[in-house]
Amino acid sequence: MSFEWPWQYSFPPFFTLQPNVDTRQKQLAAWCSLALSYCRHHKLYTLDVMEAQESPVFNNKKIERKLSMEAIQVVFEELRKKGNLDWLDKNKSRCLVMWRRPEEWGKLIHQWVSKIGMVNSVFTLYELSNGDDTEGEEFHGLEDWMLLRSLQALQADGKAEIITMDDGKGVKFF
């Protein structure tokens, strides 16, 4: 299924950072939503800022408009504030995009575990992300770092415990 661009994508002012505060809020909300859904659609988990400027998300060749570097940084900062983005380095050149927040993933995983009645069992991380049983689940194929964060979120909530084993990590659900 091809990605559906939102109406703003063809609206030239969308690519200019609006000075009017109220307008800007709406604009940034639209940008965050677009960036996240694009990443979700293409299963992108990391973004390189330099590459992002040339990516179709921030660069609409059809109307010859693209977001300035300054504006991209503003969008990323907005995403970070909302918990959907984490910088991988101090220079802010690469970031993790969490189009679903760790807490949300954690909830999904826990729901599945409850559904199959395996609470109180121990799973390896590999089982969760790549096991046969989880095929078809949304979190199947989830990258390790994301999975770990999700489980950490559950742990913080008291719904799981991460166990370190000989050959890796495992998790027990409550």
Add this chain to the structure above:
Amino acid sequence: MDRFSWSNGLLEINETLVIQQRGVRLYDGDDKAKLDVGVALLSTHRLIWRDNWCHSMPLSQILLFEEQAAGIGKSAKIVIHLQATPANKEPGPYQHSKYSFIKLSFKEHGQIEFYRRLTEEMTRKRWENTPASQPIPIGTGSQAGRTRAVGIVGIERKIEEKRKETDKNISEAFEDLSKLMVKAKEMVELSRSIANKIKDKQFGLRSYLLSMGIADPVTRETHGSGTHYHMQLAKQLDDMLQAPLEERGGMMALTEVYCLVNRARGMELLSPEDLVNACKMFESLKLPLRLRVFDSGVMVVQLQSHSEEEMIASALDNVSDKGSLTAEEFAKLLGLSVLLSKERLLLAEKMGHLCRDDSVEGLRFYPNLF
């Protein structure tokens, strides 16, 4: 300094003022005269100096004159060498002097123009053509030297004479700019009399004539400086600006107002500070004009009846109609100046009706669809 005679400061018939300069101190020869700094006036006939009192000297007394450049701590001067005192000279501030030259010291500059005018007058020697006679009080008496007129023929002759005089005035006035300056007062009178004759029948012509010259401009000399002056000025501005404001959709940039007003005045130009101060008084004087300052610092004068909300609403319509507009396109559409059209678009953006598209192609405004 003993060549000067007391004077009442009035110009005589046929005598015209050429230039005046304030901040002038007189020197009797090399010594400072026992007078304060005052105003030096040059007319077609005399050199006049005025402070609390006034004295003058016929230009025919001048033998020769030269410039003396300014030095450290010394102002520029004009040194004037004089002929011997005539026997029938009227009394003046000095009974006698050992010097036969005076100096004018220009403490507030202006010596270059004064020197130039003095040279001109001394070359033209206009006082020889039109001997000055006693000043006549305004409003009474007939003028000597006119053709005596009797009957219809006389009246016709007088009208013909008047027409020739007017013709001569007009052609002379446009000959030379400095001559125009002198004729300006007469021109203003002329335009006013023509305007009165036409009255309101030909409105366009009248407004053009009025834009050429206002009789009796409100000046600092007539009305003093300070608030009273600004109040009078504000009233005059109100009269002047009604028509131009209507034409321009109710709003004019202050710079446009400045140009319009000063072009109309001719002489006695307004300074920018005076204009702004007068405009600030609109509200307190309950005049139907307002001075308004935009966020960017641009100042405009607008009619009080002018509603900016309506303007913004109509701006949104215009932009929606055309999809998007730049400031230039909007200006062309409405017949506004680009500056004012941009201000209006910015205001509409500030109110959230429009949003902007800033690219290499320029700045465009779209309806705010966000």
